Amino acid sequence: MLQTADKPTSKREGLRRETLALILATAERIFAEHGFKGATMQAIADEAKLPKANLHYYFPTKQALYRxxxxxxxxxxxxxxxxxxxxxxxxxxxxxxxxxxxxxxxxxxxxxxxxxxxxxxxxxxxxxxxxxxxxxxxxxxxxxxxxxxxxxxxxxxxxxxxxxxxxxxxxxxxxxxxxxxxxxxxxxxxxxxxxxxxxxxxxxxxxxxxxxxxxxx
Amino acid sequence: MLQTADKPTSKREGLRRETLALILATAERIFAEHGFKGATMQAIADEAKLPKANLHYYFPTKQALYRxxxxxxxxxxxxxxxxxxxxxxxxxxxxxxxxxxxxxxxxxxxxxxxxxxxxxxxxxxxxxxxxxxxxxxxxxxxxxxxxxxxxxxxxxxxxxxxxxxxxxxxxxxxxxxxxxxxxxxxxxxxxxxxxxxxxxxxxxxxxxxxxxxxxxx
DNA sequence: AATTCTTTTGACCAACTGGTCAGGTTGACG
DNA sequence: CGTCAACCTGACCAGTTGGTCAAAAGAATT
CATH class of the missing domain: 1.10.357.10 (Tetracycline Repressor, domain 2)
Incomplete structure (x- = not known):
C-alpha cells in the first residue's frame, strides 16, 4: 500500500474520513427510506450517533449532503x-x-x-x-x-x-x-x-x- | 346512461363530485412530483385553486387524502x-x-x-x-x-x-x-x-x- | 507547555406545515 | 320566505425542521 509520502494519514485525517463515510452511508439509507424531504437531518444524525450540528460541520446544508x-x-x-x-x-x-x-x-x-x-x-x-x-x-x-x-x-x-x-x-x-x-x-x-x-x-x-x-x- | 332513480344529482351533489375529483387529480400529481412528505396541503390547494381549509373539509388529514x-x-x-x-x-x-x-x-x-x-x-x-x-x-x-x-x-x-x-x-x-x-x-x-x-x-x-x-x- | 487550528456540541431561532375553528355563505325544502 | 344543513374560508396555533452560533474539547506544532 503506497501512501502519498508527505501525507501520512494523521489521526485526524483518518477520523475525518471515517466520519464522512459514516455520515454518507447513513444518509444514503435514510434518504432511500424516506425521500429527500422525508429524511431529516436529525434522523440521519441519530442513526449515525452524532449530534446534528456535527453533520452541518461536514455538510453545510441538507442539499449538499444529498448531492x-x-x-x-x-x-x-x-x-x-x-x-x-x-x-x-x-x-x-x-x-x-x-x-x-x-x-x-x-x-x-x-x-x-x-x-x-x-x-x-x-x-x-x-x-x-x-x-x-x-x-x-x-x-x-x-x-x-x-x-x-x-x-x-x-x-x-x-x-x-x-x-x-x-x-x-x-x-x-x-x-x-x-x-x-x-x-x-x-x-x-x-x-x-x-x-x-x-x-x-x-x-x-x-x-x-x-x-x-x-x-x- | 342510467341513473339511480331516486338521486337526480342535485346541484350540490354534482359540485361535490367535481370538487372531489379535482382534489384527487391534483393531489395525485403533487404527490407524484414531490413524494408524500414533500407534497404540502398548501401546494395541492394552490394548484387546485381552493383554500387549504377546503381540502380538510373533504379529507380530514393528508394521510387520508393520500390513501x-x-x-x-x-x-x-x-x-x-x-x-x-x-x-x-x-x-x-x-x-x-x-x-x-x-x-x-x-x-x-x-x-x-x-x-x-x-x-x-x-x-x-x-x-x-x-x-x-x-x-x-x-x-x-x-x-x-x-x-x-x-x-x-x-x-x-x-x-x-x-x-x-x-x-x-x-x-x-x-x-x-x-x-x-x-x-x-x-x-x-x-x-x-x-x-x-x-x-x-x-x-x-x-x-x-x-x-x-x-x-x- | 503554550499556541493555533480543527472538530464537537448543546442551545437556540426563524420558517414552514398540518390541522383547527368560528363565523359566513349557499343550496334544499317545506 | 324562512329554516336548516351542507359547504366554504381567513385567521390562527402548535409542532417540526434546517440551519446558526458561541463556547468547549482535542489534536498538531513549536
Whole structure:
C-alpha cells in the first residue's frame, strides 16, 4: 500500500474520513427510506450517533449532503457502465453488463432507491448528469448495438428500448425489493435466488433479441 | 346512461363530485412530483385553486387524502390485471397484458409514480394490498404460466421473474419518464414512439420466453 | 507547555406545515 | 320566505425542521 509520502494519514485525517463515510452511508439509507424531504437531518444524525450540528460541520446544508450521496451512486452506475465492453460479443458484453447491474442491485439497494426517487421526481439535482454523461454513454452503446444488428449478431430492435429494459429489469430488484420480498413470503432473496434471478433475466433478454449464444470466439 | 332513480344529482351533489375529483387529480400529481412528505396541503390547494381549509373539509388529514389517491391507482392496476386472460394463449394473454400496462404508463404517469414511490419507501400505506390482493393475483397467474410451460407453449422460466420483468419494463416508461424524455432530446414520446416502445417490449419478452407466435388458434 | 487550528456540541431561532375553528355563505325544502 | 344543513374560508396555533452560533474539547506544532 503506497501512501502519498508527505501525507501520512494523521489521526485526524483518518477520523475525518471515517466520519464522512459514516455520515454518507447513513444518509444514503435514510434518504432511500424516506425521500429527500422525508429524511431529516436529525434522523440521519441519530442513526449515525452524532449530534446534528456535527453533520452541518461536514455538510453545510441538507442539499449538499444529498448531492454527495447522489454523486456516489452515480459513480457506482458509471462503474457498471464500464463493464459494457464495446469490443466483446453481444452475449459477453450484454451478459456481463446485466450481471453487473444485478450485483449492484443487491449490494447497493439504498443507492439504487435514492437514484430512482430522484429520477421519478424529475431529477432536480442530477439533471446535468442525465444530459451529459448519461446521454454520451447511451449514444456510444447505441452505436455498438446497431453495429451488432448490421452484422446480424442480434435481431433488429431499437437499442434504446433494449437499454431501458436492462435498466428497469435489473433495478427493479433493488427499487421494488419490498414488493418482491412480500411476494417471496416476506423473506429477502438468498444467494441462490439472486443467482437464479440474474440467470433468468439474462436469458430472457438475450434470447429476446435473438443473440446467438455459446458461439466460441 | 342510467341513473339511480331516486338521486337526480342535485346541484350540490354534482359540485361535490367535481370538487372531489379535482382534489384527487391534483393531489395525485403533487404527490407524484414531490413524494408524500414533500407534497404540502398548501401546494395541492394552490394548484387546485381552493383554500387549504377546503381540502380538510373533504379529507380530514393528508394521510387520508393520500390513501384515496393510492387506492384509485390500485384500482387501475387491478383493471390491467384483469386483462391477463387465463384462458387465452400465452401470446394473447401476455401480449394484451403488456400492451395494457404500457397504455397505463402513458395515461396515468402520475399514478404510476405515486405507486413506485410508495413501494420504494417500504409500502407503509399499501402493505395490506401487497399481502392480500397482489399476492393472490400473482399466485393465480403463476399457475397459468406454469401450465403453459408444462404444455410446452413457452420455455421453462421462473414465472415470478417473468412477471417482474413485465412490471418493471412497462412501468419504467412512466416512472422514469424524465430520464427517457431527456434521452429523447428533451421531447416526450409521441404516438408513434409509444407504439414502437410497446411493440418492442412485447416482442422481446415474448421471444425471450420462447412463445410460439402467430399460431392460429 | 503554550499556541493555533480543527472538530464537537448543546442551545437556540426563524420558517414552514398540518390541522383547527368560528363565523359566513349557499343550496334544499317545506 | 324562512329554516336548516351542507359547504366554504381567513385567521390562527402548535409542532417540526434546517440551519446558526458561541463556547468547549482535542489534536498538531513549536
Amino acid at each position: 454527495q450521496v447522489v454523486e456516489r451512486i452515480f459513480n457506482i452506475w458509471l462503474d457498471a457502465a464500464e463493464s459494457f465492453d464495446t469490443e466483446a460479443s453481444p452475449e459477453d458484453a450484454l451478459g456481463t453488463y446485466i450481471r453487473k447491474k444485478m450485483e449492484i442491485s443487491r449490494s447497493h439497494p439504498y443507492g439504487s432507491k435514492v437514484w430512482a426517487n430522484e429520477v421519478i421526481h424529475g431529477a432536480p439535482i442530477i439533471h446535468d448528469y442525465l444530459e451529459t454523461t448519461l446521454t454520451e454513454w447511451t449514444e456510444s452503446r447505441i452505436e455498438v448495438i446497431e453495429r451488432w444488428m448490421a452484422e446480424g449478431l442480434i435481431d433488429a430492435v431499437d437499442p434504446r428500448h433494449l437499454l431501458y429494459m436492462i435498466w428497469s429489469t435489473t433495478q427493479h430488484y433493488a427499487d421494488f425489493s419490498h414488493q418482491i420480498t412480500t411476494l417471496n413470503g416476506g423473506v429477502p432473496f438468498d444467494d441462490a435466488q439472486w443467482a437464479q434471478a440474474t440467470e433468468c433475466v439474462t436469458n430472457i433478454i438475450l434470447k429476446g433479441i435473438g443473440v446467438r449464444r455459446g458461439v466460441p470466439s | 384515496q389517491v393510492v387506492e384509485r391507482i390500485f384500482n387501475i392496476w387491478l383493471d390491467a390485471a384483469e386483462s391477463f386472460d387465463t384462458e387465452a394463449s400465452p401470446e394473447d394473454a401476455l401480449g394484451t397484458y403488456i400492451r395494457k400496462k404500457m397504455e397505463i404508463s402513458r395515461s396515468h404517469p402520475y399514478g404510476s409514480k405515486v405507486w413506485a414511490n410508495e413501494v420504494i419507501h417500504g409500502a407503509p400505506i399499501i402493505h395490506d394490498y401487497l399481502e392480500t390482493t397482489l399476492t393472490e393475483w400473482t399466485e393465480s397467474r403463476i399457475e397459468v404460466i406454469e401450465r403453459w410451460m408444462a404444455e410446452g407453449l413457452i420455455d421453462a422460466v421462473d414465472p415470478r421473474h417473468l412477471l417482474y420483468m413485465i412490471w418493471s419494463t412497462t412501468q419504467h416508461y412512466a416512472d422514469f419518464s424524465h430520464q427517457i424524455t431527456t434521452l429523447n432530446g428533451g421531447v416526450p414520446f409521441d404516438d408513434a414512439q409509444w407504439a414502437q416502445a410497446t411493440e418492442c417490449v412485447t416482442n422481446i419478452i415474448l421471444k425471450g420466453i420462447g412463445v410460439r407466435r402467430g399460431v392460429p388458434s
